[in-house]
Amino acid sequence: MTAHAQHHGHSHGGHGGGHAHASGAELAETLDLDARILGSYLDEATAWAGDLAVKAPASIIDVGAGSGVGTLALARRFPDAHITALDKSAEMLDNALKATAEQGLDGRVAGLQADLDEAWPASATADLMWASSSLHELTDPERAMAEMFEALNPGGLLIVVEMDSLPSFLPETPPEGSAVVPGLESRLHATLASNGWNQYPEWTAGLERAGFAVERRHFPTTGSTTPELAARYGRIFLGRMGSALAGTAAPADLASLELLLGDGPESLERRSDLEVRGHRTGWAARKA
Ligand SMILES: C[S@@+](CC[C@H](N)C(=O)[O-])C[C@H]1O[C@@H](n2cnc3c(N)ncnc32)[C@H](O)[C@@H]1O
Incomplete structure (x- = not known):
């Protein structure tokens, strides 16, 4: 468990979900x-940033x-911007x-290794900052x-993005005759949320306390993809949920997960009804 997890009594779950337990490659x-x-959502939220920015950003973190x-x-x-990837x-x-x-x-992007649980790196100033599924990990x-507010140039903008809930793969109503129990993902997500996966407060008040003027926007995001890619993402994600919930979730839910992750007719690869959903919320926080 990480220091943050101990502090808040839960384990991390970014939009990779519970990735405190995932390898870096995974x-x-x-x-x-x-x-x-x-x-x-990446296209829509970066366009939103462009619309809200006072001038085209020359420097982005x-x-x-x-x-x-x-x-x-x-x-x-x-x-035309120079971008710093900070992690x-x-x-x-x-x-x-x-x-x-x-x-x-590569000529326009530089990496900066910094642990923001220690301090914001003094050299890192910018016109635009982007924090997607990362703020809740701190x-x-x-x-x-507050440190980002200080480090933004006057008139600068911070865009925060978070997933509204963990990604979903199954239709809301399982097809007739399916042995996968209805409501499976909502129940598993609720349990994982109580373990701290993808948990964050409504950021508006905190951003305002840091000095920002804030507006919020919803990005309803349903994937259009091939069944193969949907199954690949589902296998990684549901597999990780299954390991995290072994012994905790209801036996009927774990049995359904096994069917999805097995190689029988209900398996992810043999379904034609996968629909990946991962709605997001964005906060645009402006430094006057
Ligand atoms: C869920 S990932 C999101 C990555 C990316 N923004 C995206 O949307 O796909 C969260 C990232 O935040 C980084 N992170 C977590 N805590 C951090 C900290 N204290 N300082 C800097 N980076 C941190 C992690 O290493 C990870 O790469």
Whole structure:
């Protein structure tokens, strides 16, 4: 368990979900699959940032950049900006920098390894900051918000994005004759939420206390993807939920999970009804 988890009595769950228990490679794959399948929010939220920014940002920091999906979206949206991918994990930064190099963006992107639970790095100032599924991982998010407020240039903008709930894969109503119990994912998500997965407060008040003027927006995000990719993401995600909930969830729910993760007719790979959903909320916080 991490220091943050001990502090709040729960384990982390970012949009990779419970990734305190995932290897770096597995987390990076989860984040990449999420962006491939549900990435429309990246286009919409970066466009929102562009609309709200006082002037085209010359400097951007992706706070908790992970595998770099936000870094790439920001680089596409703001072709003249220099972007810093900031993360505490050297492995994640490696992934992010590789991904940007593959897109020929290495000249515009730099990595900065920093643990924001210690302090905001003094050199890191910017016109635009982007914190997607990362703020809730910090031990003291309000301190970080105040530090980001200080580090933003006058007129600067901080965009915070969070998942409204863990990603879902199954239709709300299982097809007739299915042995998978109805309501499975909602029940599992509720249990994981009580264990701290993807938990965060409504950020508006905290951002305002840090000095920002805040507006909020919803990004309803349903993936359009191939059944193969949906099954791949589902297998990683439901598999991790299954390990986290072994012995805790109701036996009927665990049995349904086994069917989905097995290789029989109900398995993820043999279903034609997968629908990946991962709705998000964004906060745009402006420094006057
Ligand atoms: C769930 S991932 C989100 C990654 C990316 N923003 C995205 O949306 O795909 C959270 C990231 O925040 C980073 N992180 C967590 N705590 C941090 C801290 N104290 N300082 C810096 N980065 C941190 C993790 O290493 C991880 O890469």
